[in-house]
Amino acid sequence: MPGRQIIIYDKRADVIAKHKVGWWEIWNASRARSGEPPLKQDDPTESRIWRVEVRAGKHYLKERWNIRTWSDLDNRLGDMFAASIEAIRHAQPTRDSNRSRWPNSELWNRVVDEVQTDLFEMRQWADPDLVKSVQKDALNDLLARQMLGLMVNRAALRGVQFPQLRAFALSIGDELAREVSNSPSRIGDKLARTVNRYDLGI
Template sequence: MTILHRGFDTLTLAVQANIPAELFDHLDAERERADLERQDVLVEYNGIHLHLKSHGGHGYRFIASGGPHGATWFFKKPNPKDAWGIRVNFGSTFLALNGLGAAKAHLEMVTAALGIRYGADDISISRADFCVDILAPHFELNPEQFVMHSSAGRRDFVKETDKAVHGRSGRTTSVTVGSSRNRQVIVYDKRAEIIHSGKAHWWEIWNMELRRNGLSEVDPKCADSSRVWRVEFRAGKDLLKDRWNIRTWAQFFDRFGDLCRETGEVVRYTEPNATDCNRARWPNHLIWELACSEMNGDLMEMRSGCDPNPLKEVHKEQQVSIILRNVLGCTVTLAALRGVQYSELPGFFQTTADELTHKTRLHPEKVAKQLEDARNRYVFL
């Protein structure tokens, strides 16, 4: 078994502050534009670029994204009776590439540029997910090997009824224990998940770690040798605040490591002992020992060390590949509707290109707007 990655996968927090009136007016006008155009629009404010949605949600008037290499921002309409006017979510790509310290710095940089002022105690962390990716081609996940302490149900709401199991092709691919608002543990086939979701950049993150240690890269096409399992500890709002009194950055840095250590004791993945019918006495499985030991290090600057620029190229090429497949599929369908034979396709492709050129010349302003919208849509790549 080989460690490929360790670090935070999700971080969500609230800020006790309201956006300035000038920023509200700017975003409100841009949201009307997004509503008219029925799409996200690229907005700029004091050097900060965000994709603004045409709608709000969950009590927030504005939802804006900095792309996979930024954060997602939720802003309420300024209200003196509601001081907690901002919510921020950092996703897996940002945290894997940059780490927790960079997330804190990014939050401070963007809020300062947007004119948002707050103090050290005006932060409330509401969710934190920490993961370890382990190359384990021969590992087989068995739901019956999870052990929850007898007191866990009362203390942490982690009990047998909170266990969800998923699988395919006669094998278990994911087991989740606990609830998202409290303490949750999930072990799942990360290789299968990234193939299904198209997150190809994870192969580069993992392979860079292998190269750094002088090991052979994993081949995405070979399932038998590239099976990667993720062990993930998730801490929700109830666990962070009610049990651990974690709210601010200082409290988070000081106590989250101990929270993870406790999680690895409250919920365990074990190695069966045929001579002992009491599962509580079974020893930890090697994959569990590896994951828990990796969670005991310094959490502040944990990052993959991977250069984000090649990963942006991976994202870009992935989008290009998808669009090319769609263009080919649509053009072939158009050929079928027009009665074109297979041998006539090359000529039909050229004819179609000529038609598109002609339509572009007929509606230059419309096509120019479409080009600009597309450029804005992929600006973060």
């Protein structure tokens, strides 16, 4: 599953079919804390439990959300869930032939509320494409400063004085251009590997 999925199923039926009796204790303990009575296990209308799972594959996490570490996941999980439940929803059918106008089901309104409140601290509220753009700009600035620093170091090693520094910088550019011309295959492969490493999609 490389992309995104939302699964809704009857957890009560799953628990009964697979004899996962411990779930009744978990649910009833939660209900007790809220001052609610235990579920009536023998009555589906009084004990229905709907489970909603938001699933994200590795490719979706990495390419769309730039999530690669547990720390990234902790910071962006709320944003990812919020985007998923906005893109995919469970609707209440009406007589309207246009399904896009169907309202959210009661279940989905509850899901939206839970994601917006319980996952609030796990959100950055920023579009992932914007985050990638900012990160790319910051890296570009860092590399530019490093290139300048390396050029100054080479100038110092060769005894270049400040009045000649601009001309020396131009000569470094020509030197790099000749290297590209002399080794196109090697430099091209290196560029391709770097593009993949930074996930630039060029």
